[in-house]
Amino acid sequence: MIQLRNVERTYKTGPGVTYVLRRVNVDIQAGEFVTIMGPSGAGKTTLLSIVGMLDDSWAGEYYFLDHPVHKMDRKKRAELNRQYIGFVFQSYHLLDNLTVYENLDVPLSYRNISRHQRASMVAEALDRFQIVGKKDLYPSQLSGGQQQLVGVARAVVGNPKLILADEPTGNLHSSQAKEIMELFKKLNDQGTTIIQVTHSEVNASYGNRTIQLFDGWVVNDPKAPKGEGQSEPAASGGTR
């Protein structure tokens, strides 16, 4: 589903550049539940953004469902994002001024879907996540766990093939976190590919593969592509 070849991401810092990702080579198959781990600043979120096609300024090759993303312009990448990918954020990132129902409708409203069909898709998601009773509430009226539940519901409402989750339980207490992770597991079992970024070993245990990042380098990946020589985790990730 995903092939990353020599993906690099740099930031300009004054006269020099800072490497955030170095020669990343990763293959992810459909149906996998992948966890990306690593210390703060390792490049986890950046990698997720690139995979989610929110970041344009990287170098290397990226194939998504055999589409050469690296050759696409921003518009086409956004098209792929809309069609196949759902996001879940650590801080839920629900829109404060919209109700639960409207929040679920937002991603659908950006696709070419009729109002009628959208309504039935939102209704189905509300039903599936058992939040029908909360559909008219605003995010501020929900608990953190409920908000993240809505966040996940929003990510899957458009039936994406891939869910990208950035510290999805970072702001939740353990029982709520467990609930959300169970949910991811269930979605994965139903065929949705999931990539999560987390610091939590417990969360990682829900997945079937963990990729370790350090200073922008992939330092451990049980399914590293063969022949693409994973680079050394040298102390070379700093500013050049």
Place this chain on the structure above:
Amino acid sequence: MDSFLHDLRYGLRMLRKSPGFTTVALLVLTIGIGANVAIFSVVNTVLLRPLPYHDPGRLVMIWESLPGIGYPQVGTSSAEYLDYRDRNRVFSGIAGYKNDTANLTGSGQPERIPITRASFNLFSILGVEPAMGRTYTAEEDRPGGPKVAVLSYGLWKRRYGADTNILGRAISLDGQPYTVIGVMPASFQFPFSTLPYSDQAELWVPVAFTPDEIADRVREFGTFTVARLKPGVSQPQAQEDVTRVAAEFQQQNPKVYNGSVYVKPTASPLAADIVGKVRPMLLVLLGAVGFVLLIACANLANLLLARSTARRREMAVRAALGASQARLVRQFLTESVLLALGGGVLGLGAAFWLVRLLAAFGPEQVPRLQDVSLDPVVLAFAAALALVTGILFGMVPAWRTSRSQLQSALKEGARAGTSREGLRLRNGLVVVETACSLVLLAGAGLLINSFIRVLRVPPGFNPRGVLIARTQFDETRYPKASSCAAAEREILARLRQLPGVQSVAFVTNLPLADPRGIGFRIEGHPPNEFHNADNTLVSENYFPVMGISLLRGRGFREQDTESTPLVAVINETLARTYFRDEDPIGKRLLWGDRTPFTIVGVTGDVKFSALDAEVAPMIYMSNFQVASGVSRHAVFVVRTAGDPASLASAARRSIWAVDKDLPVFGVTTMNDVLAGSVAQRRFSMSLLGAFAILALLMAAIGLYGVLSYSVSQRMHEMGLRVALGANARDLLRLVVGQGIRVALIGVAAGLLASFAGTRLLAGMLFGVSPLDPLTFLVVAGVLVLAALLASFVPARRATKVDPMVALRYE
């Protein structure tokens, strides 16, 4: 006191710290307060400041109307004036005067000046003493009395270089020597040019009614009467009394007052007569600048709201350290009042220049416009305005910040400001701004619409390529009509020879510039059935030179002279009104005691009194048949092949070549005469238009500010939306949609307010209803367009959002 000084110091520091905000706020305030102070100073001088007379509230004018003939407002006849003077029981003094012009010669170029021939008691009734010398006595105000003159301050300064030895000096008026006996103070004006049939006099001489003038009670209603009410007498009582006097003299002279000839007197306050016509316009303008200031306040309140949101943390800390709600409000108000006072000072400066501009370019129809100044009343107004403004725009953010849940600000930091309530408040302010600008735009739109329609009114003549030059023949050197006629013929001949001149003609009263009416009868109709008509005396060729169409019969010929039967040409309206299906050619009109005038031609209608007035019946007569005793005013009309203005000097020389002592004045093009006739309309339209554009700009800036701020506060949301699949167009639509929604609510509110407000303009409109749908549609469209533009820039910025921002924002 100490804490107030502390607030003041802190306020100053805060303003210094954000120079961008302070500059914008001061600019908005300068415009808002400056425009208000300028217009208020005009209103103050013109409407509020008492007239420059003693106890002016007790002065009244006596007007008459001739309802049977159709004259709504004329003066009195000399005999009637004497009746009012001698028989009234309500006036402590009553003066009669006639407005005239005279040729002032000697010491410099001859010039024609407006003068007033007034009874000796005019000055004492007005309660004004001369600045130098004396005014004339009853002894001097009699036929054959000594010829004495009182100069206006302006004439004394302009023509005689403020010569302190002027008293006793002889000057020449219409060729006759007059002795200067006094100079009036600079502030003295009488009559005001805004009184009907009046020019601002530059000189006063005794009226000295002759027995001949007094003999005919209804020949001329050109004597004007100003009177002072006795203490305790009200204006309605005065009205009752003059009505009684008029009834008496009409009963006692049944042969004179019969049929359609009867008069109805009106005693009206002098001040109302002087400012009555401009009062609605000035009040509309004052209302307009009030709206501009309101918009400025809403704009500033919005700016301050944005700032206060950014300063919530500061306020939270202050509250946590023990500041009371009142103290926090005061802190905010100190800053806003400080700003407003700064804006007030700058606004005064702006008003100073605006007032000078208004005095330079304002129309003559606004009395005392030249006297407008920033006096203590205006200064007090400016100070009060600045204070109220500061409180008005500072109150909303102060109240909101002090009231909000500050402890949450401590936890959340700056993001707390994006609440729905805050957004609603800011949007509400923009709605107010939009609504106010729509009212102003609608008003300006209606005036512009009216102005265009007035300009489109066919005047009935062709003003292009026509030069005008005026002179006045004095009675001393031109005692007979024949001597005037000879000079006129000679001047016409000289003008005709100028290169580039196609044809020339002569007229006593020019359309749109020199109104004149007469009463006439129709031969064969009942002898007491009088009608009125506009009237002018013309030479042959006048109709072709002016491009007035001749519909039937003929125009005047050189052969029409004093020795041939009197002829007249009438306009279409007169023909239609009084002759209906009959052919008017050959019918005869009666005017005064002259032999009947035979109608020889009918012309197309010409707008004579004003472009926006109905055409009245019109009688043209030959200047060379009836000039005697009618008019000594001569207007030469020259049709040229090229630019008429280029012939101005040559035309002057042609007149002086015939008589070097003739004053030449009013040399201009007919197009300028046309433009001058709509000057007041143009003035009010331009001012209201300028204020409306200002309002539109401020409303657009306000909307831009709110959206910009909202976008900057919502960058995270925008990024999130992109992460959820929104593309640039979605974000553009989101932000522009927000702007347009707010604008549309404002437009709807503004339309409702305008429906009520534009009725006040009804009297200033022409050919367009105060609810003209097209105007409203256009101004609503303009506002929506402005809102679109104002929304577009922040919307574009929203589309540039980096979705990474959303992901990193934790």
